[in-house]
Amino acid sequence: MTAMPRKVALFVPCFVDQVVPQAAVDALTVLRRIGCEVIFPADQTCCGQPAFNSGHWSEARPCAERFVRVFGDSECVVAPSGSCVSMVRTHYPDLLPVGPLRDDAIALGQRTYELTEFLVRIAGVNDVGASFPHSVTYHASCHATRELGIYREPLELLAHVRGLELRPLPAEGDCCGFGGVFSVKFGAVSAAMGDTKLANVDSTGAEYVTSIDPSCLMHLEGVIGATKRKVRPIYLGSILAQQQEAAQ
Amino acid sequence: MSTASRQFVQRAAVKAADLEHRATIERNIQTYDAAVARGRLRFADWEAARNACEAIKAEAICHLDRYLEQFEKNITARGAHVFWAEDAAQADAYVATLVKQRGVKTVVKSKSMATEEIHLSAALEKAGATVWETDLGEFIVQLRDEPPYHIVTPAMHLTRYQIRDLFREKLGADVPDADPQKLVAVARVALRRAFFSAEMGISGANFLVADAGMVALSTNEGNGRLTTTLPRLHVVVAGIEKIVPRLADLALLWPVLAAAGTGQPITTYSTLIGGPRCADEPDGPEELHVVLLDNGRTNLLTAPETAEVLRCIRCGACLNMCPVYRQVGGHAYGTTYPGPIGSIFTPRTVEMREWGHMAYACSLCTACKSVCPVKIDLPKQLLLVRRDFVAAGDVKPAENVGFRGFRWVVESARRFAAGGWLLRKSQAVVRALGFSRSPLDPMYVWTKYRAPMPVPRQSFRAWWRQHGRQ
Numbered sequence: 001m002t003a004m005p006r007k008v009a010l011f012v013p014c015f016v017d018q019v020v021p022q023a024a025v026d027a028l029t030v031l032r033r034i035g036c037e038v039i040f041p042a043d044q045t046c047c048g049q050p051a052f053n054s055g056h057w058s059e060a061r062p063c064a065e066r067f068v069r070v071f072g073d074s075e076c077v078v079a080p081s082g083s084c085v086s087m088v089r090t091h092y093p094d095l096l097p098v099g100p101l102r103d104d105a106i107a108l109g110q111r112t113y114e115l116t117e118f119l120v121r122i123a124g125v126n127d128v129g130a131s132f133p134h135s136v137t138y139h140a141s142c143h144a145t146r147e148l149g150i151y152r153e154p155l156e157l158l159a160h161v162r163g164l165e166l167r168p169l170p171a172e173g174d175c176c177g178f179g180g181v182f183s184v185k186f187g188a189v190s191a192a193m194g195d196t197k198l199a200n201v202d203s204t205g206a207e208y209v210t211s212i213d214p215s216c217l218m219h220l221e222g223v224i225g226a227t228k229r230k231v232r233p234i235y236l237g238s239i240l241a242q243q244q245e246a247a248q
Numbered sequence: 249m250s251t252a253s254r255q256f257v258q259r260a261a262v263k264a265a266d267l268e269h270r271a272t273i274e275r276n277i278q279t280y281d282a283a284v285a286r287g288r289l290r291f292a293d294w295e296a297a298r299n300a301c302e303a304i305k306a307e308a309i310c311h312l313d314r315y316l317e318q319f320e321k322n323i324t325a326r327g328a329h330v331f332w333a334e335d336a337a338q339a340d341a342y343v344a345t346l347v348k349q350r351g352v353k354t355v356v357k358s359k360s361m362a363t364e365e366i367h368l369s370a371a372l373e374k375a376g377a378t379v380w381e382t383d384l385g386e387f388i389v390q391l392r393d394e395p396p397y398h399i400v401t402p403a404m405h406l407t408r409y410q411i412r413d414l415f416r417e418k419l420g421a422d423v424p425d426a427d428p429q430k431l432v433a434v435a436r437v438a439l440r441r442a443f444f445s446a447e448m449g450i451s452g453a454n455f456l457v458a459d460a461g462m463v464a465l466s467t468n469e470g471n472g473r474l475t476t477t478l479p480r481l482h483v484v485v486a487g488i489e490k491i492v493p494r495l496a497d498l499a500l501l502w503p504v505l506a507a508a509g510t511g512q513p514i515t516t517y518s519t520l521i522g523g524p525r526c527a528d529e530p531d532g533p534e535e536l537h538v539v540l541l542d543n544g545r546t547n548l549l550t551a552p553e554t555a556e557v558l559r560c561i562r563c564g565a566c567l568n569m570c571p572v573y574r575q576v577g578g579h580a581y582g583t584t585y586p587g588p589i590g591s592i593f594t595p596r597t598v599e600m601r602e603w604g605h606m607a608y609a610c611s612l613c614t615a616c617k618s619v620c621p622v623k624i625d626l627p628k629q630l631l632l633v634r635r636d637f638v639a640a641g642d643v644k645p646a647e648n649v650g651f652r653g654f655r656w657v658v659e660s661a662r663r664f665a666a667g668g669w670l671l672r673k674s675q676a677v678v679r680a681l682g683f684s685r686s687p688l689d690p691m692y693v694w695t696k697y698r699a700p701m702p703v704p705r706q707s708f709r710a711w712w713r714q715h716g717r718q
Contacts, residue, residue, distance in 0.1 A: 012708050012709075014658070014664070014668075016708065017707050017708040017709055018668030018671060018672065018707050019671075019672075019701055019702065019703075019704065020702065020704070021704050021706070021707055021708035021711055025708065028716070032718070040708075040709070040712045040716055042661060042709060043661050044661070045657075045658040045659075045660075045661055046654075046658040046664070048658075050654065051651050051655070052631070053612060053631065054608075054634065054638070054647070055631070055633075055634030055635045055636075055637055055638035055639075055643075056638055056648075056651040057635050057638075059651040059652065059654060059655040062655060062658075062659055063655075063658055066659070091631075094628065094631075142611070142612070142613040142614055142615070143614070146613075146614040146615070146617070146618055147614060173615075174571060174613075174615075175571045175613035175615065177571070177611060178611065179610070179611025179612055179613070180612070181608070182608065182610060182611045182612070183611075183694070184693040184694060185257075185608050185609075186257065186260055186261075186572070186609055187261075187693060187694075187696055188261035188264040188265065188697060189260050189261070189264045189572055189575050189576055190611070190697065191264070191697035191698060192264035192265070192270070192575045193571050193572070193575055193611070194698075196270070196571075218701060219698070221698075221699070221701075221702075222694065222697070222698025222699050222700075223697070223698055223699075224699070225698065225699020225700075226697060226698050226699050
């Protein structure tokens with residue numbers, strides 16, 4: 001615990017900031033609870049993933065440059081998203097031309113973390129004192145698992161949440177169908193993939209489906225609404241932020 | 249926007265809503281998944297095997313010219329003819345000329361995606377020959393007048409009941425209980441007649457072995473050996489990327505291909521062909537012709553970052569793993585090679601403006617990369633196709649304007665905050681007016697298939713200003 005960085009810069013993905021801000025508020029709550037000093041660099045906007053994934057690299061590059069400028073001095077950057085962290089760590093090196101900026105981006109990517117990755121691997125915490133007396137199933141999101149290698153961290157944290165009953169999700173690592181630009185270019189296919197995912201979620205009978213990627217959950221929430229399902233999506237950091245319900 | 253692109257989006261949407269299709273594909277691919285999981289366990293270290301296969305194929309592609317010439321020299325020394333075809337037209341013309349000159353009336357084919365790619369059957373029928381597909385799956389889709397649905401399992405989309413109905417209609421054979429063994433027997437009778445009358449057999453190649461000068465085939469039904477030994481003429485059509493340096497490389501590549509493709513320890517028949525029949529041999533073809541096909545493959549060598557695509561051994565694992573393929577199926581793409589590898593290979597080898605759109609039929613879930621036995625970074629390649637597709641300039645003007653607008657907005661935190669505010673307010677208005685999920689909704693691209701997004705009262709950054717500092 002002594003080696004844990006005390007100062008954390010919060011990287012709030014654009015859609016979290018504007019559409020699902022509670023995920024960032026909850027991540028902040030958890031980080032402060034374990035003793036981090038959290039700052040929010042107000043000049044941040046978007047990591048550039050929408051443009052990059054669409055093939056518009058010259059529109060994505062200024063985002064990467066901005067990210068390095070805004071967060072470059074931070075000892076440690078934490079985000080409530082696996083996908084956006086992967087954009088920084090995995091894809092900035094492809095996006096940026098060889099040079100000092102790219103070197104800085106690569107170094108910064110090594111100290112930019114998804115929330116649960118930071119909690120378990122860096123801070124060495126797997127119990128954040130959360131309480132959530134509900135049945136939950138966990139969707140292992142694509143970029144967090146296969147690009148960042150985050151498999152056990154979210155499960156360790158969930159295992160220490162009081163009252164939480166974790167129900168294993170069949171094909172937990174299958175894509176939910178969001179895929180950013182894909183969700184609008186191939187809307188019908190994206191929704192069908194969400195439906196396939198949710199059929200697995202249904203089979204667990206869990207009250208909640210959780211993930212460390214709010215973007216997957218935003219998409220699943222839309223498909224849940226359109227298919228009139230009852231299961232509720234909840235960001236994993238939001239579960240971690242919950243304490244005794246009586247105290248809420 | 250190309251016609252192919254519009255058709256793809258339409259067909260994909262139709263298939264995505266076809267629950268019967270989804271169930272058939274899920275059932276078939278789940279059988280595959282279970283077999284492959286067992287297949288990988290036969291390796292002491294599957295990851296080490298993947299690394300070794302990657303190294304073998306990378307070496308082969310790095311020295312493609314040298315190994316191809318070595319292959320040509322060695323197989324020619326045993327009496328085979330090698331023809332270097334720059335494109336589909338040259339390859340088709342070469343084989344069609346053989347058909348005419350040698351008076352070929354009947355051609356039997358074993359499974360080959362390279363011949364699908366160049367539409368060889370159509371060219372040979374034009375030259376006056378009758379062409380029989382002899383792989384059971386290929387035979388079925390040929391009877392249906394369809395292209396293969398999948399590069400390894402061409403009739404994956406069909407149930408045995410559909411095949412029973414097809415055989416009744418096209419072959420006049422009645423198998424009321426659709427028993428698979430009896431259906432196979434029906435096909436066998438039809439195909440035996442073709443085998444015994446054919447003057448030409450056409451196969452693909454799974455590998456071309458440079459040091460031995462041999463063609464390596466992996467097959468499961470025995471039709472491959474009949475095709476390559478019974479007729480007077482044997483023609484091999486193989487993409488130039490099929491080359492491997494050494495015969496010893498097959499010790500690993502053969503079982504890895506089988507494990508990744510079907511979950512088998514090794515395919516039922518593993519065949520090596522080194523030339524036409526020798527003077528002292530009892531059987532085999534009188535002539536062997538090998539058509540080495542470029543057809544756009546060398547485009548992938550023009551940039552170092554795309555060369556890895558040529559490592560592909562066509563096992564089909566990336567198709568099976570792809571959640572989009574599992575929804576839309578093989579025919580929606582409208583190309584010979586569907587799925588992740590097809591969405592890279594097609595625009596690169598055929599035409600970027602016409603086919604680059606395929607790379608967008610992907611949620612970038614990266615599952616394909618995790619199963620590729622030669623470790624092609626498929627998601628990265630799909631992103632590179634998207635980049636080059638945008639550069640090629642066939643993106644909708646509205647999209648270009650949109651991303652320029654995106655850039656303008658995110659280059660300033662103030663504009664970004666204002667843009668988000670506008671989005672939330674406009675969504676609140678749309679909802680108040682009851683336009684949500686209608687074409688009047690500016691977010692209709694999202695809400696057409698989903699309930700509307702939440703509209704929070706304030707953004708995180710606004711919340712932070714009020715409550716964030718402790």
